[in-house]
Amino acid sequence: MNALTLPDIAAQASRQALPLEWVGMCGIALPVLMDSQRIAAKADAGVSLDDGEARGIHMSRLYLALEMLEQDNLTPALLRQVLQRFLDSHEGLANSAYLRLHFDLLLKRPALVSPLAGWKSYPLSIEAQLKNAMFHVELKIVVPYSSTCPCSAALSRQLIQQQFVDDFANRPLQHAEILAWLGSTQGIVATPHSQRSNAELHLRLDDFLDELPLIALINDAENALGTAVQTAVKRADEQAFALANGQNLMFCEDAARRLNLALRRSPGVNAFQLRVVHAESLHAHDAVAQSRWNWEA
Numbered sequence: 606m607n608a609l610t611l612p613d614i615a616a617q618a619s620r621q622a623l624p625l626e627w628v629g630m631c632g633i634a635l636p637v638l639m640d641s642q643r644i645a646a647k648a649d650a651g652v653s654l655d656d657g658e659a660r661g662i663h664m665s666r667l668y669l670a671l672e673m674l675e676q677d678n679l680t681p682a683l684l685r686q687v688l689q690r691f692l693d694s695h696e697g698l699a700n701s702a703y704l705r706l707h708f709d710l711l712l713k714r715p716a717l718v719s720p721l722a723g724w725k726s727y728p729l730s731i732e733a734q735l736k737n738a739m740f741h742v743e744l745k746i747v748v749p750y751s752s753t754c755p756c757s758a759a760l761s762r763q764l765i766q767q768q769f770v771d772d773f774a775n776r777p778l779q780h781a782e783i784l785a786w787l788g789s790t791q792g793i794v795a796t797p798h799s800q801r802s803n804a805e806l807h808l809r810l811d812d813f814l815d816e817l818p819l820i821a822l823i824n825d826a827e828n829a830l831g832t833a834v835q836t837a838v839k840r841a842d843e844q845a846f847a848l849a850n851g852q853n854l855m856f857c858e859d860a861a862r863r864l865n866l867a868l869r870r871s872p873g874v875n876a877f878q879l880r881v882v883h884a885e886s887l888h889a890h891d892a893v894a895q896s897r898w899n900w901e902a
């Protein structure tokens with residue numbers, strides 16, 4: 606038996622003539638190249654099935670086109686070539702091609718004070734489409750950070766003031782005694798709550814970028830937020846982190862506004878929607894804010 610005798614169901618006519626918006630494969634294991642480093646990714650590859658009479662698309666042709674991603678660094682131009690191959694291999698069947706890659710981007714981050722550094726993982730997906738000869742790329746990135754509640758901080762300060770009144774009312778203030786009081790949990794009676802938080806960014810990129818600005822966008826988001834989560838930490842780093850958080854109190858609304866103002870200035874970004882999630886330690890539910898810019902749903 607040879608290939609010519611194998612039944613080809615995809616080539617048959619469909620019983621119900623109906624075009625489909627997306628047909629393809631999800632979760633294909635694939636190594637992609639970023640800065641010549643191999644990263645384990647998962648790919649979702651698909652095309653529209655515009656010929657409603659055709660029974661099916663040719664999955665293997667999409668699968669084989671993905672091989673291009675193993676050989677060259679990931680760029681918008683490479684994504685476009687892959688999508689063009691999806692369409693070329695489905696001439697007469699498909700007008701739109703879609704590719705989504707998801708992986709964790711690992712970045713080495715320095716400690717705040719000590720000479721240590723460690724790896725941070727950013728869940729990321731790159732979504733490219735070629736539709737009516739128009740090529741678009743979108744990114745989804747999750748950036749973890751730390752947020753300290755400004756309300757909790759103010760309430761804590763008030764308790765500390767009250768304790769000071771109780772402990773030192775109607776007596777001469779002694780420098781050494783106050784210093785010791787400031788260093789004790791009897792004096793500093795309350796601490797504000799803080800939480801590990803996530804910024805979920807969904808960004809539309811300019812159509813003619815040479816490179817995917819992944820690291821620049823993550824850096825812009827972390828700079829806007831101010832208190833990125835840390836990796837390797839000595840006590841000196843932890844103390845610097847405590848100071849940074851104390852000077853960077855934020856509600857989820859503050860975080861969403863800061864990100865909005867920063868990302869609209871980020872090179873290569875056309876539009877975005879974002880969602881920040883503060884996993885509150887005050888309650889068992891999250892505080893969430895959403896914002897968008899130039900975004901047409």
Ligand SMILES: Nc1nc2c(ncn2[C@@H]2O[C@H](COP(=O)(O)OP(=O)(O)OP(=O)(O)O)[C@@H](O)[C@H]2O)c(=O)[nH]1
Nearest residue numbers: 612613614615616628660661662663664665666667
């Ligand atoms: N279209 C389609 N193919 C499927 C599906 N599930 C599995 N496949 C298989 O995907 C395999 C590859 O399909 P094709 O790309 O058409 O394979 P082929 O006919 O050998 O390749 P070409 O000669 O390039 O058309 C076939 O064995 C299909 O049965 C499905 O739900 N839809």
